[in-house]
Amino acid sequence: xxxxxxxxxxxxxxxxxxxxxxxxxxxxxxxxxxxxxxxxxxxxxxxxxxxxxxxxxxxxxxxxxxxxxxxxxxxxxxxxxxxxxxxxxxxxxxxxxxxxxxxxxxxxxxxxxxxxxxxxxxxxxxxxxxxxxxxxxxxxxxxxxxxxxxxxxxxxxxxxxxxxxxxxxxxxxxxxxxxxxxxxxxxxxxxxxxxxxxxxxxxxxxxxxxxxxxxxxxxxxx
Numbered sequence: 727x728x729x730x731x732x733x734x735x736x737x738x739x740x741x742x743x744x745x746x747x748x749x750x751x752x753x754x755x756x757x758x759x760x761x762x763x764x765x766x767x768x769x770x771x772x773x774x775x776x777x778x779x780x781x782x783x784x785x786x787x788x789x790x791x792x793x794x795x796x797x798x799x800x801x802x803x804x805x806x807x808x809x810x811x812x813x814x815x816x817x818x819x820x821x822x823x824x825x826x827x828x829x830x831x832x833x834x835x836x837x838x839x840x841x842x843x844x845x846x847x848x849x850x851x852x853x854x855x856x857x858x859x860x861x862x863x864x865x866x867x868x869x870x871x872x873x874x875x876x877x878x879x880x881x882x883x884x885x886x887x888x889x890x891x892x893x894x895x896x897x898x899x900x901x902x903x904x905x906x907x908x909x910x911x912x913x914x915x916x917x918x919x920x921x922x923x924x925x926x927x928x929x930x931x932x933x934x935x936x937x938x939x940x941x942x943x944x945x946x947x948x
Contacts, residue, residue, distance in 0.1 A: 737761035745805035832856030846878025876918040
């Protein structure tokens with residue numbers, strides 16, 4: 727089975743997690759981080775899920791799954807330790823055209839959740855199409871060693887510079903050349919070593935004179 731890789735916007739969307747164990751806890755945290763409204767059906771909860779419920783971060787619907795729990799849901803995750811129940815949740819969701827993931831049961835999934843590495847706005851997802859989550863995790867760990875926190879700061883700077891450059895109304899080809907030159911420069915190295923002087927010198931060399939940038943380079947050595 728092959729999957730089409732996408733990243734989905736869940737801000738403010740209603741999502742359902744069925745299950746209350748450690749796996750469900752990780753899924754709930756991921757949905758919360760994406761800004762989703764999270765509803766939970768579970769007989770028992772981990773301590774952390776109980777805290778989320780007490781804080782109002784998640785809403786508990788019931789102890790036992792019922793099909794009407796799917797009403798209004800944009801996405802569903804079946805994360806119990808019962809394969810039959812996970813299959814039931816999946817079948818009900820799919821009959822309604824709702825995206826559903828059944829943990830460790832790829833045949834019951836309309837989507838799978840990759841192993842993800844985050845560095846701010848840099849998101850790298852690794853999937854083995856459900857064949858080996860352990861391998862996906864190993865590759866993600868390797869990537870975490872390769873991509874440091876400088877990538878998060880680099881993207882924050884690039885995001886602001888992009889807006890400023892585009893506001894000049896230059897030809898698209900010229901914009902693309904500027905952005906590519908920044909990416910190919912030693913700016914990442916300067917950021918990683920917190921070398922503000924070098925970072926500013928690099929940007930001064932590349933950017934049009936009208937584009938300010940000093941306010942974006944807020945780090946310094948030591």
